[in-house]
Amino acid sequence: MSSEEYRRQESELDELYRDIIIDHYRNPRHRGHLTAPSASHEGLNPLCGDEVTVEVVVDGGTLAEIAYSGSGCSISQSAASMMTEAVAGKSVAETRRLIGDFTAMMRGEESVDAEALGDLEAMSGVRKFPVRIKCATLAWHTLAEALEEASAD
Amino acid sequence: MRQETRDGVLDVVAIRSDFPILEREVHGKRLVYLDNAATSQKPRQVIDALVRYYETYNANIHRAVHALGEEATAAYEEAREKVARFIGAPSSESVIFTRNTTEAINLVAYAWGRANVGEGDEIILTQMEHHSNLIPWQQLAAEKGATIRYIEITPEGTLELGNLSALFSPRTKLLAMPHVSNSLGTINPAEEIVAEASKRGVTTLVDGAQAMPHMPVDVQAVGADFYAFSAHKMLGPTGVGVLYARRELLEEMAPFLGGGEMILKVTFEGATWNDLPWKFEAGTPNIADVIAFGSAIDYLDALGMDNVRRHEIEVTTYALERLRALDDVTLYGPDDPEQRGGVVSFNFGDLHPHDVGTILDRHGVAIRAGHHCTQPLMRCLGVTGTARASFYIYNTQEEVDALIEGLKAARDFFN
Numbered sequence A: 001m002s003s004e005e006y007r008r009q010e011s012e013l014d015e016l017y018r019d020i021i022i023d024h025y026r027n028p029r030h031r032g033h034l035t036a037p038s039a040s041h042e043g044l045n046p047l048c049g050d051e052v053t054v055e056v057v058v059d060g061g062t063l064a065e066i067a068y069s070g071s072g073c074s075i076s077q078s079a080a081s082m083m084t085e086a087v088a089g090k091s092v093a094e095t096r097r098l099i100g101d102f103t104a105m106m107r108g109e110e111s112v113d114a115e116a117l118g119d120l121e122a123m124s125g126v127r128k129f130p131v132r133i134k135c136a137t138l139a140w141h142t143l144a145e146a147l148e149e150a151s152a153d
Numbered sequence B: 001m002r003q004e005t006r007d008g009v010l011d012v013v014a015i016r017s018d019f020p021i022l023e024r025e026v027h028g029k030r031l032v033y034l035d036n037a038a039t040s041q042k043p044r045q046v047i048d049a050l051v052r053y054y055e056t057y058n059a060n061i062h063r064a065v066h067a068l069g070e071e072a073t074a075a076y077e078e079a080r081e082k083v084a085r086f087i088g089a090p091s092s093e094s095v096i097f098t099r100n101t102t103e104a105i106n107l108v109a110y111a112w113g114r115a116n117v118g119e120g121d122e123i124i125l126t127q128m129e130h131h132s133n134l135i136p137w138q139q140l141a142a143e144k145g146a147t148i149r150y151i152e153i154t155p156e157g158t159l160e161l162g163n164l165s166a167l168f169s170p171r172t173k174l175l176a177m178p179h180v181s182n183s184l185g186t187i188n189p190a191e192e193i194v195a196e197a198s199k200r201g202v203t204t205l206v207d208g209a210q211a212m213p214h215m216p217v218d219v220q221a222v223g224a225d226f227y228a229f230s231a232h233k234m235l236g237p238t239g240v241g242v243l244y245a246r247r248e249l250l251e252e253m254a255p256f257l258g259g260g261e262m263i264l265k266v267t268f269e270g271a272t273w274n275d276l277p278w279k280f281e282a283g284t285p286n287i288a289d290v291i292a293f294g295s296a297i298d299y300l301d302a303l304g305m306d307n308v309r310r311h312e313i314e315v316t317t318y319a320l321e322r323l324r325a326l327d328d329v330t331l332y333g334p335d336d337p338e339q340r341g342g343v344v345s346f347n348f349g350d351l352h353p354h355d356v357g358t359i360l361d362r363h364g365v366a367i368r369a370g371h372h373c374t375q376p377l378m379r380c381l382g383v384t385g386t387a388r389a390s391f392y393i394y395n396t397q398e399e400v401d402a403l404i405e406g407l408k409a410a411r412d413f414f415n
């Protein structure tokens, strides 16, 4: 392999495992359980066996509290951690918009507002690894389900 | 075929030259294919057989009066004869072609299971089933109100047989088990367990998907009523599976699928079924791939299954040694390479198997990461998944070295 090729690959791996992703994997935020969640949903990635449970407290249209638990690869778990940090305290409407933007970014759509995504943009490197995209979006789909359940009550 | 064994030792260089895909690069590195338990690669002889069929005698079988149809029918039935000989079946009437192992097991669950398992009956399985030998029985049990009992696994990843007899009851109708575990590599004592079932009049099915490709198997010596395996894991094309079954059972069973090929005489009022084995092969079968599977059998026959097995023991022994030398590797399954097929499941430090798999892929090394379609077993092991390297006739010690180098790179990357 040429050294150029080698560098390209190493940089793709560095793109996948950006420092911030590794940091959230090693030092998860909002990991655990809430005492009185208004809704809780378990998301599964049958291909990989990744498991993420998202618990929320919705109070007056605001995502007052959020926590996640589960097990899986670095991408699935750090995606959950980064997500909780991004949405905690936001309005449900804003959160729904962010879910839309994040999943659109992972689908490679151009129209996404990168600024609104902030740190979450770090996950875009996962797109070069198609089988891992589901790992990155699992927590977000699970959060969407949890919000559905919370609003149904 | 050239000389690909010498004094019972596989000539791996000669073998490798038969597999065009092994020439290719992945991410700029020579492919190191260690995912053979998922599917094997195919030698040129098998690929050529497919091309020859489509280029020179493609025709439907069992229904044509013309030359092409006769040639295709003869080649298809010759493949069945080869399979019968290879597995030690008493006759080719006991060999039914399906799409894969999964379909073979489902055929039994529908055509035999629906007629023979009723409310309150019991089925015995093991805790190391592949989902394809688990879900069909769970579906049957739920539909009929039957119960499933499981042979447990020991901490070494073998079957706990100490209390086997306690699992049987007068209501036990079926015992199904894997011959070799796809997740742990464990070779189970199928003959012994089948004998325990048979002496109690319990029907038996052995899932041989991971055994038939890798070691000499004589289905009559195993003694099971049904034995299932897939062509694609043993050098053959995808889309072909085999159900071997004892003739008496096949005669009693109603067909699984209805349509052309499986009938003898049809009127508006009804039909009579064709003879064995065609009664269970409705519609146009996978002619090309069955014929090419015959070439895969020829290839393995020429190598000799004893030699295949010995080669895999060698590579596995070396892999286990090198993995153990990396101090943060957890290995699953029996320690003794003689007790396992060429499957090595492991976890590496606190790295998740998918992360390991992604880094290895960037080094050209293809392994499997995850639950390997054995989720309940993973729960028994207390893990969500493992990394799995699995070997075949073309794998070398140098490829094991590439795996180890990739693992070291993964460790460096995450630290």
Ligand SMILES: Cc1ncc(COP(=O)(O)O)c(C=O)c1O
Pocket: B037, B038, B100, B101, B102, B103, B130, B132, B133, B178, B180, B181, B182, B207, B209, B210, B230, B373
């Ligand atoms: C032990 C075992 N049983 C059954 C299967 C299913 O085989 P197939 O997917 O060819 O139906 C496999 C392969 O994945 C296997 O390893």
